[in-house]
Amino acid sequence: MRCVIVEVRKKQIISNVICTESTMTVEVEKASFSGLHEDHLRLNDATNIACRLQSNRTHVFAVIPLSGCGTEIEEDDDNLRFKNEITTFDNVADTITRKHLLEVQFYCQYPKRGNVTLGFTAHRRNVTVWDRGFGTFTYQFEFYPNNQYQTMVDPNSYPLVYTLGNRIYMQIEATSSIDNTVLFVESCRATPYDNKNYKQTYSIIENGCNVDSTVKTHSSAHKRQFRFSMEAFKFIGLHDQVYISCTVLMCEAGSPNTRFSQGCINSTMTNVWTPNHHRRRREVVAQSSRHFVSQGPLRLKRSAESNESSALHLNLNLVFIAGCLLAAVGMISAVAMYKAKVSKVKYQPLPTFEN
Incomplete structure (x- = not known):
């Protein structure tokens, strides 16, 4: 064996x-x-x-x-x-x-979700996400100097400084490997800190509707771009910076069962959009999950800073005027004193002597 x-x-x-x-x-x-x-x-x-x-x-x-x-x-x-x-x-x-x-x-x-960044930087990098049936998306959130949207603001210039009331121009763009898709911006909010869950927030867009009265949308080059603007503001208190974050998703173009096709839904109609289980299963390939993008910080000039600057210029002008007035008074006084001294001099005729 x-x-x-x-x-x-x-x-x-x-x-x-x-x-x-x-x-x-x-x-x-x-x-x-x-x-x-x-x-x-x-x-x-x-x-x-x-x-x-x-x-x-x-x-x-x-x-x-x-x-x-x-x-x-x-x-x-x-x-x-x-x-x-x-x-x-x-x-x-x-x-x-x-x-x-x-x-x-x-x-x-x-x-499924990844933030393309290697370290801390004031300017937020592009966000890349994967979604079933839609492949990969790269979201870019940038600020622009005007409504022409030709050249974005240099990332090295962050944090950006705005004067209260000036218009802020923004663009969110999605780059997708799948054709026939559209971008939908569902909500945008502002916070004084880079934390979307911070308790103090200000709504700019909610449920696809413009909430801030100064928000304007601008024409885009294609359906995967969203351009909008609003007037600069600041949070009450000692908060001089603002971060803007948005919830976005991608939808199949032309599909009637997507969030994009619903558009603006006010709070009274929220229950109408809530889909049942079977509808959600049908829409899985028609729209992506919701994704989160943010950009900032923006530094808003306080009105006190402008007033202080104006007051400084005003004070300098007052000092200059006062100096000129003092110089003029001094000159007038000197002339008056000179004339007073001259008026005290007595002239007497010299005696004459004859041989």
Whole structure:
């Protein structure tokens, strides 16, 4: 009798996966699966010609869209995971196999929410988010010097300084990998600190409606831009800075069942928008989740500062005028004293002597 220990294990497949905003690129070394012909390898969806694997001398590879080629989506509270696999097949039309000679599973994982920043800075960086059915969005919230919206305010100039009552021009723009989408700004609020949950807030836009009486919307270059302005203000008290934050979401253009199509909803109609469970399930692909973007700080000049500046100029003028008056009085006094001294001099005729 002899005991023979046989170790059975899967062969190591050498592969590489590259994740981008809208695609996965998978590369597998041919040498790592010798004995199998590349023509008998497929992705999850083998019926789409655009999803066929390609090859060169050393690798089998494919560029796979996140929303195609049989890619499956898994999610948890923090991440979205896009999964696909390369397997063997005999017939493209087969849906099952009993000769599973090769299985290369791969995926790309993305955080649902991420703030693109490496450290503290006054100017808020762009915010990138992922959403099921919509891919990736990059939200940019910027300030502009006027209503032409040609060149945004230099980020290095933050915090921005405004005089009370001057108009502040803002733009929120979404860059999306998915076409046929529109941006909807549901709400915007101002806080004296960079904390959206701070108890002291001022509503600018609520439920898609302009709340602040000075808010104006301006024409945009496309439907993923939102341009608006308002008059500068400050919080009562010792708060000289203002942060502006907005809740935004992306919607499928032309769909009747999205928040964008509802537009402004006042408080009395809030219950009309509240969807039931089945409606929410239908709208999952028609609109994204709500996302949060912010920008600031803005430093508002207090009226006291302007008054102090005016008072300073006024005081300087008064000092100058007073100095001039004193100089004039001094000159007049000197002239008067001189004339008084001259008037006291008595002239007498000199005696004459005759020989």
